[in-house]
Amino acid sequence: xxxTPDMSPLExxxxxxxxxxxxxxxxxxxxxxxxxxxxxVDRADGQRPFAAWHRGLDRGRAAVALDLKAPDGLAALxxxxxxxxxxxxxxxxxxxxxxxxxPRVCLERNPGLVYGRMTGWGQDGPLAHTVGHxxxxxxxxxxxxxxxxxxxxPVVPLNLVGDFAGGSLPLVVGVLAALFERRATGxxxxxxxxxVDGTASLLTMLAAMDGAGLWSRGRGRNLLDGGAPFYTVxxxxxxxxxxxxxxxxxxxxxxxxxxxxDARQLPxxxxxxxxxRLRRAFALRFAEDGRDAWARRFEGSxxxxxxxxxxxxxxxxxxxxxxxxxxxxxxxxxxxxxxxRFLEDLPVRGAAVGEP
Numbered sequence: 001x002x003x004t005p006d007m008s009p010l011e012x013x014x015x016x017x018x019x020x021x022x023x024x025x026x027x028x029x030x031x032x033x034x035x036x037x038x039x040x041v042d043r044a045d046g047q048r049p050f051a052a053w054h055r056g057l058d059r060g061r062a063a064v065a066l067d068l069k070a071p072d073g074l075a076a077l078x079x080x081x082x083x084x085x086x087x088x089x090x091x092x093x094x095x096x097x098x099x100x101x102x103p104r105v106c107l108e109r110n111p112g113l114v115y116g117r118m119t120g121w122g123q124d125g126p127l128a129h130t131v132g133h134x135x136x137x138x139x140x141x142x143x144x145x146x147x148x149x150x151x152x153x154p155v156v157p158l159n160l161v162g163d164f165a166g167g168s169l170p171l172v173v174g175v176l177a178a179l180f181e182r183r184a185t186g187x188x189x190x191x192x193x194x195x196v197d198g199t200a201s202l203l204t205m206l207a208a209m210d211g212a213g214l215w216s217r218g219r220g221r222n223l224l225d226g227g228a229p230f231y232t233v234x235x236x237x238x239x240x241x242x243x244x245x246x247x248x249x250x251x252x253x254x255x256x257x258x259x260x261x262d263a264r265q266l267p268x269x270x271x272x273x274x275x276x277r278l279r280r281a282f283a284l285r286f287a288e289d290g291r292d293a294w295a296r297r298f299e300g301s302x303x304x305x306x307x308x309x310x311x312x313x314x315x316x317x318x319x320x321x322x323x324x325x326x327x328x329x330x331x332x333x334x335x336x337x338x339x340x341r342f343l344e345d346l347p348v349r350g351a352a353v354g355e356p
Contacts, residue, residue, distance in 0.1 A: 008034070008035030009034055009035055009342060010031060010034040010035040010036040011035040011036075012035075012037070013031070013035070013036040013037065013085050013086065013179070014036070014037050014039075014083060014084040014085050014086070015028065015031050015032075015036050015037065015038040015039070015061075015084060015085065015086040015087075015088065016038075016039055016041060016077070016080045016081055016084045016086070016087045016088070017038055017039065017040045017041065017061065017087075017088045018040075018041050018087070018088065018089040018090065018091070018096075019040055019041060019042045019043065019048060019063075020089070020090035020091075020118070021049055021050055021053075021054065021090075022090075022134070022159065022163040022164075022167065022168075023090065023118050023163045023164060023167030023168040023171065023193075023195065024088050024089070024090035024118045024168075024171075025040075025054055025057040025058070026057055026163070026164050026167075026168040027088060027116070027118070027167075027168040027171045027172050027175075028040065028057075028061060028088060029057045029058075029059060029060065029061075030168065030172050031086070031172065031175070032059065032060030032061045033059075033060060033338035033339075034338070036086075037061075038060065038061035038062075039061060039062050039063070039064060039080060039084075040058075040061050040062070040063045040064070041063075041064055041065075041066050041068075041077060041080070042063050042064065042065045042066070043065065043066075043067075044065050044066055044067035044070075044073065045065075046065060055331075055333070056329065056333060056335045059329065059335075064076075064080075068099050068100075068101070069099065074099065074100050074101060077101055078100075078101060078105070078106070078109060081101065081106045081109070081110060081113060082109050082110050084110070084113065085112070085113065085114060085179065086113070086114045086115075086116060086175055086179070087106060087113060087114070087115050087116065088116045088118065088171070088175075089115075089116070089117060089118070090117075090118040090119065091119075092119065092128075092129060092131075093119060093122075093123045093124070093128050093129060094129075096117075103115040103117075103190045107188055107190070110188070111186070111187060111188060112182055112186055112187065112188045113188040114175055114178040114179055114182065114188050114189050114191065115188065115189070115190045115191065116171050116174060116175050116191045116193060117190065117191060117192055117193060118167060118168075118171050118193050118195075119192075119193070119194050119195070120132040120133070120136070120137050120167075120194065120195045120196060121137075121194055121195075121196055122192055122194035122196065122197060123192045123194075127140075133159075134159040134161075134162035134163045134195070135156055135159075135162070137162045137166065137195040137196040137199055138156075138157075138161060138162050138199060139154075140196055141162075141166075141196050141199040141200045141203065142200070142203055142207075143161055143162075143199050143200075143202070143203055144156070145219070146203075146206060146219065146225060147219070147225065148219040148220060148225075149219060149220040149226065150218060150219060150220030150221050150227060151218075151219075151220070152219065152220070154219065161199060161202065162195050162198075162199050163195065165198070165199070165202055166195045166196070166197075166198030166199030166200075166201070166202055167193065167194075167195040167198055169198065170193050170197070170198040170201070171191065171193035174189075174191035174193055175191065178191060206224075209222075221272070223247075227272075227275065228247075228269075228272075228275060229269070229275050229278040229279035229282055230244060230245075230246040230247065230252050230255060230269060230278070230282075231244065231245055231246070231247055232244060232279070233308060234282060234283055234286040235283070235286065235287065236286050236287065236289060236290050236291040236293075236294060237286075237287055237288060237289050237290050238290035238291055240290065240291035240292075240307070240308065241291060241307075241308035242286060242291055242294050242295065242305055242306065242307055242308060243305070243306050243307075243308050244282075244303075244304065244305050245304035245305075245306075246303055246304045246305070247304070250302060251302050251303060251304045252269060254301050254302040254303040255298075255303035255304065255305060257303075258297055258298045258301055258303045258305065259282060259285045259286075260285065261281065261285065266278060266281065291307050291308070292307065294307075295307040314326070315334050324337060325337060
């Protein structure tokens with residue numbers, strides 16, 4: 001199958017994005033990548049916090065500078081909202097209302113507007129007006145406590161889990177759901193997207209495992225947190241790393257064979273008491289050769305072993321190059337392209353998934 005080079009399923013959708021950091025610009029980028037016409041409203045003085053950091057998130061949309069504390073700036077924003085389908089803002093609760101463009105004002109003028117509100121803690125609750133960042137939302141959701149090595153401190157997973165997975169994605173899903181509903185009702189919606197809520201939602205499977213007694217109370221001692229010796233990272237002879245994801249039995253057997261070991265001579269992997277012994281055996285083998293040598297050895301197998309690549313290496317990997325996953329932004333940066341992709345060639349109606 002081929003995919004469309006320019007994705008535009010949201011062509012004609014008009015979005016106003018109030019300049020912010022983190023999840024709001026990423027949400028705006030996703031909508032623009034899908035074809036929406038997004039206009040970002042910047043501060044009149046041109047100042048943008050962490051502007052250099054966010055340059056990669058700016059693609060696909062125009063920008064206008066407005067002083068929202070001045071009558072003419074507020075009027076210009078309200079006129080933009082009048083002509084738009086979606087408004088995205090990431091202020092603390094009550095700020096938009098104080099500035100004069102809260103959801104009540106905007107929806108009275110444009111009843112079909114989808115008004116997306118992005119905060120860390122939500123629009124209400126004891127912490128609603130408290131400042132915070134990704135790491136704080138992870139901490140209070142329970143996610144941060146689960147990430148890290150056994151006997152070690154919690155490890156910060158960049159700002160991917162909170163800002164973008166827990167924040168931007170629920171905001172975009174909420175926007176698209178409200179737009180779908182509007183087709184039937186004609187009415188807009190106000191969306192309360194809180195990073196702490198979205199992060200908690202991401203933990204649903206882990207919470208179910210914990211409730212069923214299948215999740216240890218310690219970090220690095222479980223199936224999916226690096227505790228299992230067949231689902232973790234190993235250091236190679238050159239100090240670089242490989243990632244092992246051999247969860248299923250047949251993948252595990254392929255992994256053991258690739259290491260040159262005999263599974264019949266190893267302790268039962270299904271007993272966590274044996275995990276330290278297995279980890280030591282696997283670690284010793286990986287320490288005998290470099291990362292790329294191991295990658296070549298496992299290439300084409302079902303062992304689920306991959307090299308741990310840097311960002312620069314990832315952009316040059318043959319798979320990403322073949323799919324055009326990373327693209328030049330025209331200003332010297334090589335950045336990931338839009339996702340998901342939309343296929344031009346449809347499967348035969350009624351064919352099972354995976355059938356030619």
